[in-house]
Amino acid sequence: MPRLKKDDKFYLGNTNLPNPNMEYEWTPDMVKSLKKARKNILHFAENFFHIVNLDRGRMLINLYAYQKRVLRSLRDHRFVACLASRQTGKTTMMTIYALWIACFEDDQRILIVANKEQTAISIFSRVRLAYENLPNYLKPGVVEYGKTSMKLANGSSIGISTTSSDAGRGESVNVLILDELAFIPNNLVEQFWSSVYPIISASTKSKIFVASTPNGSGNLFHTLYTEAEKGTNNWKSEKILWHEVPGRDEQWKHDTIKSIGSEEAFAQEFDCMFLDTGDSFIDEIFFEKLLAKVTEPTYVFDDGCYKVWEEPDKDHLYTIGVDVAEGVGQNFSVIQVLDITELQDIKQVAEYASNEINPFEFTTKVRDICYHWGAPPVLIERNNCGSQVVDNLYHQYNYRSIVNWSPKVGQVKYDRLGVYAHTNTKYKGVTNMRYWINDIKCVDIRSKPAVVELKNFVRYPNGSWAAQPGFDYDDRVMAMVWALLILENSVIQKYYNVLEIDNNQRPAKIELGPYIDQKFSNFLQDYKMQNIDDTWKPPPVYFEDINILSSDEGPNYNTDMEELQAQGYVRV
Numbered sequence: 242m243p244r245l246k247k248d249d250k251f252y253l254g255n256t257n258l259p260n261p262n263m264e265y266e267w268t269p270d271m272v273k274s275l276k277k278a279r280k281n282i283l284h285f286a287e288n289f290f291h292i293v294n295l296d297r298g299r300m301l302i303n304l305y306a307y308q309k310r311v312l313r314s315l316r317d318h319r320f321v322a323c324l325a326s327r328q329t330g331k332t333t334m335m336t337i338y339a340l341w342i343a344c345f346e347d348d349q350r351i352l353i354v355a356n357k358e359q360t361a362i363s364i365f366s367r368v369r370l371a372y373e374n375l376p377n378y379l380k381p382g383v384v385e386y387g388k389t390s391m392k393l394a395n396g397s398s399i400g401i402s403t404t405s406s407d408a409g410r411g412e413s414v415n416v417l418i419l420d421e422l423a424f425i426p427n428n429l430v431e432q433f434w435s436s437v438y439p440i441i442s443a444s445t446k447s448k449i450f451v452a453s454t455p456n457g458s459g460n461l462f463h464t465l466y467t468e469a470e471k472g473t474n475n476w477k478s479e480k481i482l483w484h485e486v487p488g489r490d491e492q493w494k495h496d497t498i499k500s501i502g503s504e505e506a507f508a509q510e511f512d513c514m515f516l517d518t519g520d521s522f523i524d525e526i527f528f529e530k531l532l533a534k535v536t537e538p539t540y541v542f543d544d545g546c547y548k549v550w551e552e553p554d555k556d557h558l559y560t561i562g563v564d565v566a567e568g569v570g571q572n573f574s575v576i577q578v579l580d581i582t583e584l585q586d587i588k589q590v591a592e593y594a595s596n597e598i599n600p601f602e603f604t605t606k607v608r609d610i611c612y613h614w615g616a617p618p619v620l621i622e623r624n625n626c627g628s629q630v631v632d633n634l635y636h637q638y639n640y641r642s643i644v645n646w647s648p649k650v651g652q653v654k655y656d657r658l659g660v661y662a663h664t665n666t667k668y669k670g671v672t673n674m675r676y677w678i679n680d681i682k683c684v685d686i687r688s689k690p691a692v693v694e695l696k697n698f699v700r701y702p703n704g705s706w707a708a709q710p711g712f713d714y715d716d717r718v719m720a721m722v723w724a725l726l727i728l729e730n731s732v733i734q735k736y737y738n739v740l741e742i743d744n745n746q747r748p749a750k751i752e753l754g755p756y757i758d759q760k761f762s763n764f765l766q767d768y769k770m771q772n773i774d775d776t777w778k779p780p781p782v783y784f785e786d787i788n789i790l791s792s793d794e795g796p797n798y799n800t801d802m803e804e805l806q807a808q809g810y811v812r813v
Contacts (some may be wrong), residue, residue: 252383257373261382261394271378278379279345282312286337291374292367299374308334315450318477322466323452326482331452335418336367338450339399342416344372344380348396351416354404354433356425362388365700368399384388400730403446404433413593417441417449423463424455430459430461455515457460457700463515483511499746504680506672522671522698522706522718523679535689542768546595547610550588555761558737558753559583559590559614562724563607564716565627568599575720576607577691578614579684581728584749587684590614592691594717602625604633608640613764617757618736620644621725623659631659646732660723664705670722671706673729676747684725691717772776 252258265271278285283304292302304312310329315338325331339351353368355361369391372380379416382394390400390810417437422430439701441447453462469574470478484490498507508514523531553559560579566572578591591611595603607630612621619642634640635658647661660666678684680696686692697712708715727733733748736757741750753759 252386255373257377258290258386259377259380259382261384263377263382265378274376275379276555282316282338282341283309285341286312288543289375289379290337290340290371292333293370298699299370302333302337305330305485305487311479311481312337312480314477315448319446320450320469320474320476321448321450321479322462322469322476323479324466324513325452325454325479325480326483326486327454327511328484329481329483331481332364332367332420335450335452336364336371339416339418340371340375343391343393343397343399344375344397346394346397346415349415350397351399351418352414352437353401353418353420354437355401355420356404356429357404358422361403365389365399365401368551370701404429409691413444414441415444417447418450419449419453421453422451422465423460425455425461427460436462455509455513458515467515471588482513494626501672522675522695527679527682528692528696531686531692531695532689533689534685535692536687538687540765540768542764543593543595543606546598547591547593548688549591549764551580551590553590553614553742553761554766555615555759556578557615558751559617560727561611561617561619562720562722562726563613563619563621563627564720564723565600565603565622565625565630566596566716567596567626568597568603570596572596573716574598574600574603574712575716577717577720577724578608578610579721579724581751584728584751585681585683587723587725589685589687589691592688592717593691597733600629601633604630604637607634608638609762609764609767611640611642612760612762613767615759615761616640616642617759618642618644618727620646620726621659622662622719622723623657624662627659642736644727644732644736646726646729655702660726667705667722669729670726674722676745677725677728681743686721688717688784691721694718 248261250260250676252260259497274288278289286302286400287304288301290302291299294300311321311323311331313336314323315334323331323334335353339353342349343351353361353364355364365388369386372391380393381397383391384394385392385398390398392398414437425433441449451462451465452649455463457463465474465476466478468474469478470480483494486651494507494511497511498504501507501510536550538550539552540549542548542549558581562577562579564573564575566574568574573594573596576591576593577589580588580590591610591614593606598606607619607621611617619634619640621627621631621634621643631643635643643658644660645658646662647657660670678686694708694712694715694717698706698718699709700706705714727736728748730747733739733751735754736755737748737751739748739751741748743749
């Protein structure tokens with residue numbers, strides 16, 4: 242190591258952060274090393290760039306072939322669009338390039354942009370780690386050093402930003418790095434792009450590097466990458482596939498598909514496939530097959546809102562999913578009841594749907610229907626007015642089998658009763674439903690409105706699923722998403738005993754768990770109806786004649802009595 246002069250100082254006393262006035266007694270090896278690192282980004286990375294390995298801790302990076310290829314592209318091209326499989330180290334490549342430019346080029350402003358502040362800070366923490374672990378003689382001294390930016394003695398700086406419309410506005414940027422561009426909502430990315438791109442394009446040397454896993458088509462990243470691949474823009478395309486990472490083989494692929502739930506999810510997350518936005522949840526052929534199985538319900542209650550195809554069986558297992566609306570004549574409050582006794586033959590046995598019932602009354606309806614089907618675990622979306630139904634069902638009616646399934650976002654855990662419909666939970670819920678309905682095709686859907694909603698349930702550019710434009714409702718589908726969520730591996734073991742698993746590591750046979758106390762009420766008694774052709778009429782109302790008028794006290798007395806009797810009233 243070089244010997245420091247006595248008057249050399251460090252930034253804030255950190256021996257890994259030299260001040261601009263630090264001087265060294267240079268050796269030939271140091272000079273040679275500095276020149277080689279400045280000239281060769283790969284030499285710089287493999288000899289001086291440290292990462293934190295989950296198994297081995299802090300260590301020098303060992304570049305894979307695809308990482309070397311991408312780093313060369315960053316060095317040699319102004320605009321690079323990198324389509325990357327998950328967990329390939331694309332963020333690490335960003336930090337290598339950013340630090341290399343900052344250390345060996347004067348007066349460079351590098352801006353790293355992510356869609357979330359926490360993500361941007363996490364990326365910058367990697368830059369700080371790598372900078373602090375460089376030999377002091379290799380790096381310019383520190384002028385400013387914080388959690389979101391650093392400025393070096395050679396005039397170069399590295400900072401972070403989020404995708405706000407004013408990010409980078411009015412400031413010169415030499416290198417712009419955009420992380421997971423495909424996952425930035427279109428309304429934000431358009432404003433952001435119109436803000437920062439003119440700054441970059443005004444220079445003849447400034448660079449832009451965008452990297453992302455695919456997230457549907459029609460977004461900015463998809464446009465930049467596909468046009469670069471065709472050679473119709475001035476961008477360089479790079480693609481990193483899952484099998485380029487050492488250790489990943491067909492068995493790894495097979496195990497990963499089991500873990501994430503479907504081949505489609507693997508195709509997008511690891512095989513770099515742009516799954517077209519607007520794709521329906523089910524294709525036309527499957528839609529026709531589902532329509533052919535639609536049947537009329539055996540019982541219809543509540544003015545057609547509650548449809549029942551089979552009577553409850555005390556020896557069967559059921560799951561209930563609930564989607565809650567405001568009850569103002571727009572979206573529907575929906576209850577889906579599925580028979581999950583045989584997981585190779587799941588049946589829709591009941592459906593409740595009303596767009597007029599308010600959340601307070603709907604709570605009572607949820608309670609009643611739950612007890613019709615043995616008080617099984619119920620999965621209720623608690624967002625917005627759904628929280629009223631969840632909390633009242635638990636506190637007012639003492640219903641204890643309410644499933645709690647919430648995401649952890651960063652360090653925040655949404656630990657409340659019900660299903661918290663965050664982007665992550667919806668994605669996992671829809672992926673889970675696709676497995677049971679699309680992949681192994683074991684769900685028998687009897688409701689025609691539910692099948693139609695499935696056909697018009699489409700993927701949007703941001704990766705989310707909802708009713709396609711022109712079709713206002715997906716409430717029956719979302720209730721079914723939540724009903725089937727009970728079969729998600731992290732949920733089912735809390736409520737049922739899993740006796741067998743299938744080849745995809747999903748439950749294949751279950752039995753009632755120790756924490757479920759089945760209680761069935763007689764729904765036919767509750768409704769006092771017979772069936773779909775019910776001819777029930779209200780019983781006559783009896784009243785007592787109190788002789789306000791005698792027979793001779795009014796000219797219309799006898800006529801009035803005859804009219805009342807004709808309407809079903811009985812004189813006693």
